[in-house]
Amino acid sequence: MEWIIGEESDQVRLDRYLRKKYKEIPLSGIFKGIRSGAVRVNGKKREESYRLQKGDRISVPWKTAPQEKNEAGLRLSREERKKIREGIFYEDEEILVFCKDAGMVMHKGSGHAYGLSEMLKVYCGNPDFNFVNRIDKNTAGLVLGAKNLPAARLLARDIRNREIVKRYYILVEGAMRETKFSLHGFLKKMPDRVSAVSEAEEGAKESQSDFTVLRKTKTHTLLSGELKSGRTHQLRVQLANYGFPIMGDEKYGRKEKEGKKEEAPEMFLFSYYLRIPRLGLELVAPLPEGFLRKLSR
DSSP: OEEOGGGTTOOOOOHHHHHHHHHEEEEEEHHHHHHHHSEEEETBOOOOTOOOOTOEEOOOSSSHHHHHHHHHHHHHHHHHHHHHHHEEEEEEEEEEEEOOOOTTOOOSSSBOOOOOHHHHHHHHHHHTOOESSSOOOOOOOEEEEEEHHHHHHHHHHHHHHTEEEEEEEEOOOOOOOOEEEEEEEEEEOOOSSSEEOOOOOOOOOOEEEEEEEEEEEESSEEEEEEEEOOOHHHHHHHHHHHHHTTTTTTTTTTHHTTOSOOOOOOEEEEEEEEEEETTEEEEOOOHHHHHHHHHHH
């Protein structure tokens, strides 16, 4: 197994770093691994007192860090490991971008013992991993995670300053006349939904999204939507309020108005684009096959 040292572990002694990671291995076992050369830093044998540096790669003879499995309370099945491995869209020393399937929850809670976040903590052997943005259960696409606290703080600052660009593929009901348009207004979180409200209403938060029509048929329109603010259910509420609900959106779409309350297995909302100027990173996921099938009908 290999560990990559982040900023939070810079200048920590090698033996202390391993003791923290492998609490169930006796101290004598940690020392034996270091002194025998079974533990290597950047391919070289090091002393117990070696001060780690950001970017160092530590290879160890132990496959997992036992205390991380215990803290997470989770063991991944072979199928879950395969799903995680195939879903990693981009990864470096600081961040990980995952392409989430519709129906996969981001975090534990609300009847779910664990979610994608907990699975990645175990898969990566890194309890410090956390997502810095999230998408709804029935939304698919790219989500951004940080491998350590300093990286998470910087990404959160980028998001807060609107320096990270996020775009979505959206398939809506109805044929639009526009080629480009923006939706601006105010949204408010209610107990069970988000509603479009006036600016004067208490709890109202400004929201804006920009849209480009990519393709359309007589009954549907494919959009690229870019968030200019990050409100809960923003795209779903704005488009439904505009008269073009997202296909498969049971909460804000037309099916709920007709009295059907079952949850749809998938919304046609896909996070496909992520640009982080500070890192010089631009990621683009392809249009899902399900979108293409709907447009070809």
